[in-house]
Amino acid sequence: MARELTLTQIEDIFQGLFVSILGWDITSPSKVNDVRISWPEEGMPAFLITDDVVFVQCLEVDEPYNRQREVEDTWTLTTPELFGRTIGYTRVWQVNAILYGPDSYQNSQELRDKIFYPEHQNTLQKNYLYLVPDVAAPKRVPEYFQGRWWKRVDMSFVLYESVVRSTTVPAIDSISVTIYEGDEGNKIAEINNE
Amino acid sequence: MPFRLSHVVLHTGFVQTYTVERSSGDWVNGRWTEDPPVQISVAGVVSVAQEKDLQPLHLGDQIKGAMIFHSVQPLYVTRVGTTQGTSDIIIWNGQRWRLLSIGDYSDYGYYKAIGERIEGC
Secondary structure, X not given: OOEOOOXXXXXXXXXXXXXXXXXXXXXXXXXXXXXXXXXXXXXXXXXXXXXXXXEEEEEEOOOHHHHOOOOEEEEEEOOOOXXXXXXXXXXXXXXXXXXXXXXXXHHHHHHHHHOOOHHXXXXXXXXXXXXXXXXXXXXXXXXXXXXXXXXXXXXXXXXXXXXXXXXXXXXXXXXXXXXXXXXXOOEEEEEEEO | OOOOOHHHHOOOOOOEEEEEEEOOEEEEOOEEEEOOOEEEEEEEOEEEEEEEEEEEEOOEXXXXXXXXXXXXXXXXXXXXXXXXXXXXXXXXXXXXXEEEEEEEEHHHOEEEEEEEEOOOO
């Protein structure tokens, strides 16, 4: 039973989660796409200073628990020729939320508080993601662009993901043994065990 | 009324034809998803903004460069609002150039755009 989120999957999970926390899926469906995934290959249209927009960035981070990961190795014969091998460990994610817009600060407070609500924790846990509850305070970092200060707030969440990877390892199906006398002697026996 | 320079942009001694790829699209769950681009044939003067420079990098030899495209038709960089889209891409001389800046000289009958080479190598 392998489980490992791809980058696209974790981005999609947090896009939907932030939309749900902010209530935009219910109160203003037109804003569902105002939680946006950063770094599209070909770029994306911008937004206006009056738009409340959130950008999601997912990055794996290095921390002691991630580095000294515990490897669980179990063996199960799946077919006569192959063994199944599963390796489990914890991967650590940092999910950045970059908020712009007139309500960016208020929206950051919503994200910070409501991510702890059981329904949102359930969403994470269904995907084997576990929030580290020590959430740092959002940082207000207004951005000067084209003669105006754009409201901006940055915040991050750290999550542990329980990863299980499955691989297969070829089993030894048969062996053949040949016995020689001395270092370069005559062959004295041959055993084929299939 | 300002003097019109569109006849210079379209002068038979200078004019070239190039293709503009104009993209629009939609947002799908927070991801910008482009529709197949519309191709528009445009005539105008093409000149060099930045000569091709070789950049020997750890990931291989890469080439940077930029061209200037003149047009009597409007060209676009990123657009917001009801006709959202990313910057026009110009296909000229078998290579693709993403528009980074537009000079709106429409009062004089033309537009000037700078496109960055996006082939990479």
